[in-house]
Amino acid sequence: MIPANETYLLNRVQNKGSETLASYREHGGYVAIEKILKENTPFDQVIEELKDSGLRGRGGAGFPTGLKFSFMPDPEKDPRPRYLAVNADESEPGTCKDRILLREDPHGLIEGILIACRAIRAEAAYIYVRGEYRKEYNNLFAALAEARAAGLVGKNIAGSDWSCEIWMHKGAGAYICGEETGLMESLEGKRGHPRPKPPFPAGFGLWGQPTTVSNVETLFNVPFILNRGARWFRTMGTEKSPGNILCGISGHVERPGVYEVPLGISTRTLIEEYAGGVWKGRKLKAFFPGGSSTGLLPASAIDTPMDHDGMKDAGSMLGTAALMVLDETACTVRAMEVVARFYDHESCGQCSQCREGTQWLYQIFRRLENGQGRVEDVELLDSLAHGMAPGKTICALADAAAIPTHAIVKNFKDEMMEHATLGRCPLSHDHSTKEKREPAEAGA
Numbered sequence: 286m287i288p289a290n291e292t293y294l295l296n297r298v299q300n301k302g303s304e305t306l307a308s309y310r311e312h313g314g315y316v317a318i319e320k321i322l323k324e325n326t327p328f329d330q331v332i333e334e335l336k337d338s339g340l341r342g343r344g345g346a347g348f349p350t351g352l353k354f355s356f357m358p359d360p361e362k363d364p365r366p367r368y369l370a371v372n373a374d375e376s377e378p379g380t381c382k383d384r385i386l387l388r389e390d391p392h393g394l395i396e397g398i399l400i401a402c403r404a405i406r407a408e409a410a411y412i413y414v415r416g417e418y419r420k421e422y423n424n425l426f427a428a429l430a431e432a433r434a435a436g437l438v439g440k441n442i443a444g445s446d447w448s449c450e451i452w453m454h455k456g457a458g459a460y461i462c463g464e465e466t467g468l469m470e471s472l473e474g475k476r477g478h479p480r481p482k483p484p485f486p487a488g489f490g491l492w493g494q495p496t497t498v499s500n501v502e503t504l505f506n507v508p509f510i511l512n513r514g515a516r517w518f519r520t521m522g523t524e525k526s527p528g529n530i531l532c533g534i535s536g537h538v539e540r541p542g543v544y545e546v547p548l549g550i551s552t553r554t555l556i557e558e559y560a561g562g563v564w565k566g567r568k569l570k571a572f573f574p575g576g577s578s579t580g581l582l583p584a585s586a587i588d589t590p591m592d593h594d595g596m597k598d599a600g601s602m603l604g605t606a607a608l609m610v611l612d613e614t615a616c617t618v619r620a621m622e623v624v625a626r627f628y629d630h631e632s633c634g635q636c637s638q639c640r641e642g643t644q645w646l647y648q649i650f651r652r653l654e655n656g657q658g659r660v661e662d663v664e665l666l667d668s669l670a671h672g673m674a675p676g677k678t679i680c681a682l683a684d685a686a687a688i689p690t691h692a693i694v695k696n697f698k699d700e701m702m703e704h705a706t707l708g709r710c711p712l713s714h715d716h717s718t719k720e721k722r723e724p725a726e727a728g729a
């Protein structure tokens with residue numbers, strides 16, 4: 286499929302007062318939910334439209350959204366209350382795309398939540414917002430108040446007989462609370478310890494009731510699909526990964542920022558055209574395509590399509606499409622030391638493979654980088670990662686640490702070996718004097 290140049294996700298954010306109800310209304314806001322309520326569109330029809338669109342979750346795993354919605358039990362057979370949990374925790378390193386939507390276009394999310402709740406027949410939605418996102422929280426809070434005052438949230442929405450409440454909750458800075466079951470535990474007021482699956486959230490979610498967990502950007506796509514149709518959505522992106530995606534580009538590029546692009550666009554176009562190329566006229570060395578949980582790829586993979594299959598075939602993952610770029614002066618071992626430290630810090634400690642494994646990954650990457658590593662450490666890291674994942678722990682945090690570890694061993698083994706044989710980092714960095722970007726250089 287030819288990627289279209291059309292954008293829709295970020296079209297409204299440049300408008301003055303884009304976060305207000307008036308501005309959202311002016312640009313066709315709440316038309317989709319009002320139409321659904323007025324015409325009493327069957328629940329299944331909304332889900333079918335989402336299935337036909339091929340929309341896949343934007344929270345990292347890429348699971349088909351319509352299919353996920355269809356897992357909610359039939360209320361005729363299972364009359365328990367049901368909920369939508371909105372994942373606005375955005376804590377995957379490098380990822381900063383939900384943030385723009387929350388801050389600049391919160392009504393777009395609210396409408397997406399309403400349509401989703403209507404489709405899964407939920408009576409309430411809980412938005413779990415990353416604790417550090419203060420402005421985002423405040424803007425969304427104000428937008429919710431406006432929508433409630435306008436009769437768009439709460440009892441008898443838009444004059445219909447349908448009622449739906451939306452509540453907000455602030456996270457407290459734990460990565461694990463972005464994992465869907467950790468998020469639900471946290472919403473229930475407990476420690477964010479992920480739950481074993483099964484049972485899956487559609488059967489046993491918030492307070493033991495049927496629940497769907499969806500990411501902000503995923504839900505943000507929903508009103509567009511309902512307004513313009515599944516066929517329109519499929520004119521963008523690829524057959525298996527349709528639509529546009531928000532790609533946050535960071536690291537050693539001239540113009541870091543969040544860009545809206547069709548899925549399937551080549552990484553080269555993203556780096557060279559959108560982000561203005563590798564900074565300071567340097568060469569590309571490596572990139573994480575979708576956050577720190579995705580495998581680090583070498584510069585030779587620059588033509589890989591930014592979509593689920595393309596990244597998988599290249600030995601990595603699309604993840605959250607948070608593209609992190611390393612230039613030729615960067616050390617991949619140092620990069621992985623930083624990444625491993627993060628997972629060590631964020632492991633909740635429930636599973637020994639993760640608790641011990643992340644700690645050992647960090648120690649070994651650190652000693653390699655500090656010149657105290659051994660040649661055997663390279664294989665040791667790989668086998669440690671094999672002991673942690675896949676499917677060996679309650680949640681995928683262990684996988685998130687294991688995947689980039691396998692990738693560095695596969696793609697940058699020579700550089701790792703050099704650390705061990707030289708007894709120092711071959712790039713001899715003084716990491717205390719990291720290169721800084723001038724404030725004026727920072728892009729969108």
Ligand SMILES: Cc1cc2nc3c(=O)[nH]c(=O)nc-3n(C[C@H](O)[C@H](O)[C@H](O)COP(=O)(O)O)c2cc1C
Nearest residue numbers: 342343344372374375376463464465499500503681
């Ligand atoms: C350790 C961990 C952290 C996660 N953090 C987030 C997050 O911050 N935001 C998010 O949307 N999904 C996150 N996820 C994925 C969620 O578990 C879940 O798949 C997602 O919210 C589903 O939404 P989607 O289907 O719309 O993508 C995380 C997963 C893991 C294993």
